[in-house]
Amino acid sequence: MSQIGRNRLAVLIDADNAQAAICETLLAEISKLGVSTIKRAYGDWTTPNLAPWKEHLLRHAIHPVQQFSYTQGKNATDSALIIDAMDLLYSGNVEGFCLISSDSDFTRLAARLRESGMLVYGFGEDKTPQPFVSACDTFIYSEGLRKVAEKPVPAMPVSKPAVEPVALVKPTKTQRQLRSHILNAVNELQQVDGWAPLSAVGGYLKKKMPDLKPSDHGASKLGAMIQKLDYLDVCRRPVKGGSMHFYIRKKSSQPAKAS
Known part of the structure; x- marks a missing residue:
């Protein structure tokens, strides 16, 4: 446990698969679960579809991890996130992980982290396959976070x-x-x-x-x-x-x- 008595969390974002619009409310929700000591977002940052994420990276000190798509149809981002997660697991510097993605490819990763005694929080859309949802200790659907993010501006x-x-x-x-x-x-x-x-x-x-x-x-x-x-x-x-x-x-x- 960390010195302040709260779990240290590694926040790993599959930026290719998550909406930048929920970033504010996502991090606010994670702050209720522990301290996000590591924040990384994975994707090919040379592509225009990730442009909405860039302002959030700077504002919230999220480290962008560049991963080029070497082969058409293959998701290199998933592999990079999984490798980093295992490195962090063995480093012993965190007590839990927040996996932000709706991709079923992270099902085995979530299960493996829990087998090692890690807390695993998943964040994804309603379309997230049930196996990934079940592999996490807690799964929070981003539609609920999006509604909070889209609340009317105070008068x-x-x-x-x-x-x-x-x-x-x-x-x-x-x-x-x-x-x-x-x-x-x-x-x-x-x-x-x-x-x-x-x-x-x-x-x-x-x-x-x-x-x-x-x-x-x-x-x-x-x-x-x-x-x-x-x-x-x-x-x-x-x-x-x-x-x-x-x-x-x-x-x-x-x-x-x-x-």
């Missing part, structure tokens, strides 16, 4: 404009109607975290109130009008491409449904 609060809530020039009945439709739209369109995309709410309002004009409510655009309503919270979130989209939700003090 960034947007300060409300330093103005009083807008006073509608239309009758009170119109004010109640607008409030009811907006809150109903949020109820129907909200995501799991309670926030609804403003663009979707705008489409909903266009169907329910085709004559709605933000200018009638003291605003030039829908977004500006929404930000002035005192019964809504507003935030912005980044989307692909770097642009920001607005999201809205009922204030926490609002009832579940519009009155």
Whole structure:
């Protein structure tokens, strides 16, 4: 055992067979199991398909092991990983291994490591053959890690404009109607975290109130009008491409449904 009382782990990644998108959550999961004292990723780094891994190698101090494909159809990466695993086994510097791959070729390796008293944690996709899954002490499916990695970015609060809530020039009945439709739209369109995309709410309002004009409510655009309503919270979130989209939700003090 290591001096801090946690198992030292060798993390061996078959980069040809694993998704770079799960790297952050993968390493976070491994940190719950022990200390990753050795981190290596195997593949032919001259090929473009491994480009997504490169930023993770630097950020997490993962050592890339170059393995050229000498013969078409033969996976030299697997052989290199297996040889290194056996060298590490006999070095006596680790108590366990994390094998990141969905390839059944590592079944015998996992079994051999366990025969030598090593802890073996496998990480792979749902398609991973059962023999490899069974050969590990614990097997964690990467689909679950991918869902964690793809969680929505936390909302960034947007300060409300330093103005009083807008006073509608239309009758009170119109004010109640607008409030009811907006809150109903949020109820129907909200995501799991309670926030609804403003663009979707705008489409909903266009169907329910085709004559709605933000200018009638003291605003030039829908977004500006929404930000002035005192019964809504507003935030912005980044989307692909770097642009920001607005999201809205009922204030926490609002009832579940519009009155």
